[in-house]
Amino acid sequence: MSFAVAPNVQNSGWTGLLTRSSEPSSSMNREFQTRFTVGLLVILTLGSVWLGIVNFKVERQFPVPYDGVWWVEHNGSLVADKVEANGPGDKAGIKPGDRLVKVNQRELKDSAGLQRQLYRAGPWSKNTYSLWRQSVPLDSTVILIPAERSLNDWLRMIGVVYLAIGLYVLLRRWTAPSSLHFYIFCLVSFALYSFHYTGKLNQFDWTIYWGNVVAWLLQPALFLHFVSTFPEKRNFVRRHRFAIPAFYLPGLLLFAIHVSALTLLRATERLRWNLDRLEMAYLAAFYITAAGVLLYSYRRAGKPILRQQLKWVTRGTILAITPFIFFYLIPNLAGALSTNPVKQLSVIFLGLLPLTLGYAIFRYRLMDVDLIFKRGMVYTLAAAAIAGGYFAMIAIIAELVHTRVPSSGPVGMVLAIVVTALLFDPVRKWIQERADQFFYRTRYDYRKTLVEFGRELSSETDLDKMLGSVVDRLSRTLLVDRMAIFLSDSEAPPRFRLAKSYGMSLEGDLDLSFLSASRPEASAGHFFFDNTHLVPREAPAAQATIAKLELNYYIPCRAQQRTIAFLGLGKTVEGDFLSSEDVELLETLSGYIGIAIQNARLYSSLEQKVAQYERLKDFNENIVESINVGVLAVDLADRIESWNSQMEVMYALPRWQALTRPLSEVFPAEFVEEFYRVRQNSGIHNLYKFRLATPAGETRIINAAIAPLVTRKFNVIGRLIIMDDITERVELESQLSQADKLSSIGLLAAGVAHEVNTPLAVISSYAQMLSKQLQGDPQRSSLMEKITRQTFRASEIVNNLLNFSRTGGTEFTDVNVNKII
Structure with a gap:
């Protein structure tokens, strides 16, 4: 079956299920298991994508003729069971209960013959229907039209969303709990929404048909299996080990019934319709059961984090399946032939299902689902109000232009649209802002406050005060239980230290090497530890530090393409994780914080340089002054x-x-x-x-x-x-020159005295000797005495010269007289 509307084939949806490969034998090692699983998933994924692309091309090339009547076999002939209003059959005058005998003079016995005749004629062809109405024969000319298959495009879009989310979760978090199970569920859902048989029923069309049937029967069981084990196994699953296999038994039984009915029984439109109704009921029952399991688990959850995880998964599931069941499955079960906009819109809601579950696995937290849910509701209602007001204003302005200026024609309409667009844009912004304020309340205010706070950070030049204000503002605004800021001490390689913290009491050294290690999550703007006590990829010392810090979010603060700090944040005081909007806001703030930290460091460095300059200046001036x-x-x-x-x-x-x-x-x-x-x-x-x-x-x-x-x-x-x-030095030099002259005179006098003393001594001695010999001669004796006295006088003069020339001084000291005597 398919979601698409084919001629005389009721809309329904069958999906294929990709089951897990059987468990490898115990002798297989883990590497072989991993390669086998990856290889099988790659083959199945590529095969499904290829089949979906080819099916899409074939459907575009092969329009299906449609007469707007649901013909069913009754007593060996075809009877009109339902006639679509304003359809080709209705326009040709066909009524419910009419019996079809021939088409273009060819007798018909069953719906298969009718389909062959319609395909032979093709769309937009005129066909003569030979009818019996209450035993009255009549002919009607029916112009066939291409079957409406726009719903298939919406379903394919949903299928691509499933596959894209499944691949993203698997590739990014393949080690996360239930990620493989979730990908298989997404792959099967892709086959369900992308495979639509055309009705040609050739070999390729049969492959698409049975792939769709298998996917339809397997997807609900996979979904119920998933919600029963994620984020943790439910109690009834733990108590009954056969509960999980039991989920797949109804689908297996329906598949056996389907195969048997088409191979053993006569293939009639009534039989196909009954099989469709049975399988639609099966899909609805499993969806409702899965929603019930989630709702029951949410109400019975004791842990705040588990309750928060289940809160929006439950709401997202209910929001996704409720419109689908009420506006798609139930009308189809009631036999509605047409595809209306409401039915198409109900299919779009199915996209919330993989989005909700995929994000739960990827982040192991569901605060973002709250955001998705609120935004979807808020902006859907706001967009509807804005669109209604916009077109109402266009109509009013166009009417005014047409009334006042009748000759304006199309130009007036264009001007009306332009004027309305210009006038309505401020109104749209006002409505959007009011919607944000109403639904987000304090979040709207604190986000604006935090952004303004981040822009003003650079005005604080004291690094310690700036970090203190960041910790204080973020902890009070986001209501986190703990927070820390880590600063880098060096450029290459960066080494971080704890600079500021809140709600933490740490002792001992911290190994923060995990902050400087390269990791793929860094490209996302932050990295996240859902369980700080279980980080197997980190080194043992880093594991101990992460467990001691108990911080779940690490957001780098960058400046000039270099990480200079990290913001570390834990959960909220209520035990919840932060939403993605909170994280995005922190990532925005981290840029401001990084610039502020760099500015504070540069200012501190500048102050140090100025102080060093002043010190050197004073030092140099002191040298000059000294x-x-x-x-x-x-x-x-x-x-x-x-x-x-x-x-x-x-x-x-x-x-x-x-x-x-x-x-x-x-x-x-x-x-x-x-x-x-x-x-x-x-x-x-x-x-x-x-x-x-x-x-x-x-x-x-x-x-x-x-x-x-x-x-x-x-x-x-x-x-x-x-x-x-050198004034004083010149004077001293003059005095020294004079002293040198006197010293030279003294030396000369000493030499002269020494030379003079010798002849004087000879003269004095001989004069004294002659004086003794001439004692009897008074006249001669007096002459000799005069000579002697003059020699003594000359000797005294010479001795005075010697005393003047001596450089030694007189020194008084104590002496022992006894020793001298």
Whole structure:
């Protein structure tokens, strides 16, 4: 069977089920099992996709003729059981109860013959129906039309959604609980909604037909099996190990009945219809049972997280199957032939089923289903209201234009549409904003608050205060039980440390290497641990840290393509996980936080550089101020830019009077002339013993060095003048020269005295000897005494010269007189 409407074939839906391959023998190793399972899934998936694509192409190339009448076999002839209103049969005058004898003069006995005749004629052909109405023969001309199969496109879209979600969950979280089971359910659902036989019933069409039958019978059992074991096995499944196989017995029994009916019994339209009704009832019963199991498990769930997991899975399942059952299955069971918009819309709701369950497996949390459900309801109602108001405004404005300006014609209608679109856009935004505020209440407000808070973060330059405000605001807004911020200490490879935390008391070292490890989840903007005590992919030390932290979400904060921090968050205070909107909001905030952290670090680094610069500046100034020579610097315009304290003392001019003044105004013309003379030449120039007149009227003798003041790139930016005051040194040098002269005189006198003493001693000795010999001669004796006295006088003069020339000093000290005597 198929969901599509074929001529005289009632709409129904049969799906195929992909059962698990039989368990491999115990001798198979795990690697072989994995390869076998992957290979089988790849073959079945590719085969199903190929069949679905070919079936779609064939259906497009092969229009099915349709006469709008449901003919059933009765007493060896075809009787009109139902006639579609405004259909080809109704327009030709066919009434329920009419008996069809011939079509185009060809006798008919069963529905198969009618189908062959209709296919032979084709759509848009005129066919003569020979009828009997209450024993009255009559002929009706019926113009066949192509069967309405637009519903098949909607069903194929649902099938593609099932397959895409199943593949996404399997490839991203193939180790998650029930992910393989869920993919098989999605693959079978793809076959159910994508396989639609055309009625040609050739070999390919029979393959599509039986694939659809198997999928129809297997999909409800797979769904009931899934809801009975996810997120954990129900109690009745634990107590009765044969409960799971029992789910598949009704489908197996119906398949056997279907095969037997088509092979052993005469294939009539009534038989096909009864089989369809039986299998539709089977589908509805299993869907309702699955919803009942979810509702019962939700009400009996004791754990908050389990209750939250089941909350929206239950609601999503009920929302998906209720419209389908009431607006599709029940009308089909009642024999409705037409495909109306309500029936098509009810099929779309089936897309919520894989979306809800797939996200539950992928994240092992269901807060997002709350979001999906609310958004779907909110924006469906809002869109309907907006569309109604929009077209009403177009109609009103068009009527006004047509009334006031009758000659406007189509141009007036176009102008009405343009004006309405321009005027209605603010109204649409207002309705959407009010809907957000009404349905999301505090969430709407705190999201706006957090985004504004993130934009203002960069204004805080103190890193510690900024991190404290982030932790405080996020913990109070999202109501999480614990939170932490980890900062990187190095660039390559990054190493993280705990910088700020909330609701946590940690002791000992933490191995945070798992934050810097590359992982595929990083491309999603965050990585998530559904169970912090079970992370087998991490290293043992990292497992202990993750369990100790108990943070489920780690969101990187990036700046300039580099991760500089991580936001770590746990569950809410009620034990729930965050919704995807919360996580997306945090990912948006993480960009602001990363920029704010980088700005705070740059500001801190800048403060350190400024402090270091000030310290070096003070150090250099202290060096200049501490040296005992005068130092001044002039710019290229010869204005004084620096003047140290030694210059103040030496030149008797305060610093404030010297700075920024031209050199020619401060120094005498003689010095300025010498400065201009040497500044024209490169290199260092010296002025020795230059006599510099000071403003105080003194004259200082200086040694001056004039050198160019250059940058690191050797660009001249001024001149440096160093003045060494040597006035006192020159005076000391003069005194030293005089002392040297006196010392030379003393040495000369000592030498002369020594040379003179010798002849004086000889003269004195001989004079004394002659004086003794001439004692009897008074005249000669007096002459000899005079000679002796003059020699003593000359000797005393020489001794005085010797005493003057001696450099040794007199030293008084204690002596032992006894030893001397």
